[in-house]
Amino acid sequence: MKKFTIEFGRYILFCYESFINLFSIYSEREMFFRQIFYIGVGSFTVSILTSFAVGMVLCLQAGIASISVLNEPAYVGTVVSFSLIKELGPMLTAVVLVGRVAAAITAELGSMRVTEQIDAMYTLGTDPIKYLIVPRIAAFTIVVPILTIFSNIVGVIGGGIISIIKFDIPWNIYYRDALDYLYLDDFFHGLIKSIIFGILISTISCYKGFYTEGGAEGVGRATTSCVVVSIVSLLISDYFLSSLLIALGIG
């Protein structure tokens, strides 16, 4: 418990130091755009593929369940769009990014730490928080919601394809079902979550990498820990975020 408290306190201080240096992003814009490209463009395909598959399976399950209860595949589009936009879109995109990017960031920063490259930055008059951490956090915070929007669209399209092929629901009916009951609040519900998820993943992965200890083995430990802590934090925070947003009347 004592170890957890110390670690959590250090994480909070790390986040504080990163956020007060957020305006240094202009002087490190090259690194920022490099990270946008690496996180965003590099993860685009895997992110939309995942969402496409989930949209299809959601539609299949919703359709089958609806047939067994109502004898017809009713409100399939609504189930798919609500599930994706409010819940699965942000969560799946975040989980994909944990596996594809966050682990790599921890490993990269961890290697830099154990080979004294981070210390070298201090000696060269560069604050590694400004150079390494702030651009990554900013890039994540911008890229996750954008990827989530694309994932949502592709996921809904995936569901639409199954609704046509499997249940003979015309596209315009599915489309109307998907959008008719959806309000701007619901869209913002998912979007706000994805922003928070982006901040959470980036700060955890950067923190784990930045404070890596113990050579190559330590890098491995930090990377594993980043993935585990990120996913657990995402799942736990998802519930509390959803509750908070619902209480605030957003979605």
Add this chain to the structure above:
Amino acid sequence: MIKIVNLYKSFNDKVVLDGINLEVYDGETLTIIGGSGQGKTVLLKTIIGLLKPDKGDVIIDGINIAKADKNTLHAVQKKFGYLFQNSALFDSINVFENVAFGLRHSNLSKEEIQKRVKLYLSYVNLYNIEHMYPSELSGGMRKRVALARAIAYNPSYILYDEPTTGLDPQTAETVTDLIISLQQKLKVTSIVVTHDIKAAIKVSQRIALLSNGKIVAIEESKNLLNSSNVLVREFISAAMINF
């Protein structure tokens, strides 16, 4: 001038620096010798502010960095060049970008930075390798690129952490000669940490022996081999046997 007063540093229960007092005069090269695990690197990192001491003062040009705020510490760190034991080159960028790293936010134009990188690489006898990545360099070349990087923004102090460790005797000799020639060209104050007695005598004016977290002797380098200090004699004997 660097002045270290009553410096203590521990890791968990292990005392590494146990009341260090040391002065390094402007323009001199001081070498700190001592066995492995005696705290030489910890002392060097504490001098540059990479490690915070538990107690004591590190005064650089009148500023006590042990008690300085972050901005003051950064300003003082800019006066230093630091050669890391394993070079610590940034492996994702090429040699040019490595050497130019400390100049990124300077007022120098791109052309001036290019000129300066070439100049400092020539100081360490490296030519036409700007496009290469650290993974493509030999150990000796990496060390020399790291040295060029450390001096590229004209520091007043250079700290060398085991500059000859892990190098073959010929390359070690080249690096030792480079330290001397840089000293003559740049007129900087240098601290060298090593257990290579031969290199220590060659590059420095004074040599300090660190043992069990304390500076137990400081000798003129020319007098080191004839020192009457028992610990110095023991260290030299051990070093000679290993040699």
